[in-house]
Amino acid sequence: LAKTTQPISMDSYEGQEVNITCSHNNIATNDYITWYQQFPSQGPRFIIQGYKTKVTNEVASLFIPADRKSSTLSLPRVSLSDTAVYYCLVGAPGGSGYSTLTFGKGTMLLVSP
Amino acid sequence: DAMVIQNPRYQVTQFGKPVTLSCSQTLNHNVMYWYQQKSSQAPKLLFHYYDKDFNNEADTPDNFQSRRPNTSFCFLDIRSPGLGDAAMYLCATSRVLGGGYTFGSGTRLTVV
Known part of the structure; x- marks a missing residue:
């Protein structure tokens, strides 16, 4: 299973764009990159998933370079309610064999007024 | 609208007294997972079911x-x-193994 490395914490202010980078140097060919958000005392919530280049949805963008050894979650114009822990996970959806997702330590994002 | 429901939200049990936590889903997903998350730590996978096939993590206690x-x-x-x-x-579910997970709100277990 590919191991991920993220910054332990990040600080930002309301209205700023936040970019959280995740390293996954030994990502496998079939692996996808998935980001989750977790608020205190709640289960993680799926944010975005991608395989290569760029993926965008209504809440975030995910940038994946050609070598796929890292990825960047971009949150546009954060608000106080974006304060949460963000997890980057790597795994092969639907792949044969054992491919459950393992959570790394996550990044605690603190958004201030 | 709730899709993965965990009951109860809070559970207090006595040391050594068996306890059961429940999870239900309305998504008809094939895979269901149980994670344990201790304070300020990442969720740790305990086991999962793919349909009826049970898969235990190597370090999950008996x-x-x-x-x-x-x-x-x-x-x-x-x-x-x-x-x-x-x-x-x-508790989490996914349609395929390792696919996008949908998590429940969790059950916080206190042991006294």
Whole structure:
């Protein structure tokens, strides 16, 4: 299973764009990159998933370079309610064999007024 | 609208007294997972079911068991809870193994 490395914490202010980078140097060919958000005392919530280049949805963008050894979650114009822990996970959806997702330590994002 | 429902949200049990946590889903997903999350730590996978096939993580203590009587329900049984088992227990589902997970709100277990 590919191991991920993220910054332990990040600080930002309301209205700023936040970019959280995740390293996954030994990502496998079939692996996808998935980001989750977790608020205190709640289960993680799926944010975005991608395989290569760029993926965008209504809440975030995910940038994946050609070598796929890292990825960047971009949150546009954060608000106080974006304060949460963000997890980057790597795994092969639907792949044969054992491919459950393992959570790394996550990044605690603190958004201030 | 709730899709993965965990009951109860808070559970207090006595040291050594068996306890069962429940999870139900309305998504008809094939895979159901149980994670343990201790304070300020990442969720740790205990086991998962792919349909009726049970898969235990190598380091999951024998004290933890699971049952999945049908597609919709999955239970976590802790046979003899210790103080170290106090944690948030998260149930998740996915359509395929390793696919986008949908998590429940969790059950916070306190052992007294």
